[in-house]
Every structure is written in C-alpha cells, then in structure tokens.
Amino acid sequence: MKKQIYLIRHCQAEGQEADAPLTEKGYIQAIQLAEFLSNMKIDRIISSPFLRALESIDPFAKNNSLDVQIDHRLAERALSSISMPDWLEKLNATFNDMELKFEGGESSKEAQARMLEVIDEVISNDIENTIIVTHGNILSLLLNYYDHHFGFEKWRSLRNPDVFLLQHTNNTCSIERVWQK
Incomplete structure (x- = not known):
C-alpha cells in the first residue's frame, strides 16, 4: 500500500515555549497552508501538543472536518534544560x-528515534494519507534519517511553515519538499 505522509513544520510563532501562539503573520500562514493542502486527500492529522503546531493545522482541520490527534512524541526536541547562550553552536554539534x-x-539519536516511532506506526496502519505537524529541529532529525546530508545548514534553511512529502511504497521511502512559498 502506498502511504503519503505530509511532514509540516509549524507556522511562525511568538516564541519557543510549548504554549507560544502563532504571530499575526503565522495565522495568515496557517490559512495559506490550509489552501495549499485543500486539494490533497488527507485521512488523518497527527500533531505535536505545542500550541503553535495545533494552531498551524487548525484552519485545514476545520475546513475538512478532521480531528487532530495529539502525539507527545512530535513535541520539539529539548536541547537542554539550562540556558545556553551558544545554543546554535551546541545544536550544530548535535x-x-x-x-x-x-x-x-x-x-x-533519542529525538530521531521517537519521531521514527510515529512514522513506523503511520506506515504500518491502513490509513493512506496522513499529515504530521511538528517542529524544525525534530523534523530535521527525521529528514536526516532518510538523507544524511540533511544537517545543521539545511535545518537553518527550513521555513515557517514548511512541508515535505514522505512517500512509502513497497518498503521504499522518498522525501521531497513540496512547500514552494
């Protein structure tokens, strides 16, 4: 069975906290994202529990009468529990x-593993077309699993929002960026 999994990085948000809402521009982006996805057959939506992820997919979910399933494994990766002024250098090192x-x-590796658990579950069920809404760092780690060249610099090039299509057919996966904004 062919699976299509749309991997979405959330729209622009006011911060990095779990309860950070979208900015005014982020709300506009969420409407544009809903329009972009409107012609795609989607059977299920799974999202990070973070507010910015939920708000990013909300217009599409409402327009299509789809429930959003929350999966805590899609939450953004915690780089550290302490403040690190040189966090970009630290992130690069990871x-x-x-x-x-x-x-x-x-x-x-730990963050990548939890993201892969979600992907494996999506691939192993009977649902064909799924949206996964998550965050830039953990999405980059998933993309890195399939393409080892997807590293720190490509993480820096991600947009808010961003959309990649992971297609799985006959035990073969391919990924392409489909967001063109």
Whole structure:
C-alpha cells in the first residue's frame, strides 16, 4: 500500500515555549497552508501538543472536518534544560555527533528515534494519507534519517511553515519538499 505522509513544520510563532501562539503573520500562514493542502486527500492529522503546531493545522482541520490527534512524541526536541547562550553552536554539534547530549536535554539519536516511532506506526496502519505537524529541529532529525546530508545548514534553511512529502511504497521511502512559498 502506498502511504503519503505530509511532514509540516509549524507556522511562525511568538516564541519557543510549548504554549507560544502563532504571530499575526503565522495565522495568515496557517490559512495559506490550509489552501495549499485543500486539494490533497488527507485521512488523518497527527500533531505535536505545542500550541503553535495545533494552531498551524487548525484552519485545514476545520475546513475538512478532521480531528487532530495529539502525539507527545512530535513535541520539539529539548536541547537542554539550562540556558545556553551558544545554543546554535551546541545544536550544530548535535548534528555531527548524534549521541551528544546536554544537561536535561535529549540527544539527536533519542529525538530521531521517537519521531521514527510515529512514522513506523503511520506506515504500518491502513490509513493512506496522513499529515504530521511538528517542529524544525525534530523534523530535521527525521529528514536526516532518510538523507544524511540533511544537517545543521539545511535545518537553518527550513521555513515557517514548511512541508515535505514522505512517500512509502513497497518498503521504499522518498522525501521531497513540496512547500514552494
């Protein structure tokens, strides 16, 4: 069975906290995202519990009378529980060393593994077309699993929102960026 999984990075938000809402521009982006997805057959939506992810997919879900299933494994990766002024350098290092872990955070390998659990469950069920709404860092780690060249610099090039299509057919996966805005 062919599976299509739309991997969506949330729209522009006011911050990084779990309860950070979308900005005014982010709400406009969410409407544009709904329009972009409107011609696609979607059977299910799974989202991070973070407010910015839920608000990003809300217009599409409402327009299509689809429920949004929350999956905590789609939450953004915690790099550390302490403030790190050099967090960009630290994040870069975690793309080079997938086992690297900072105080109170999770390694790239750990975050990637929880994202892959969700993907494996989506692939193994009978639903054909799924949307997954998540965050830039954890999405980058998933993309890195399929394309080892997807690292820190490609993470930096992600947009808000961004959409990738993962297609799974006969145990083969392909990924392409489909958001052209």
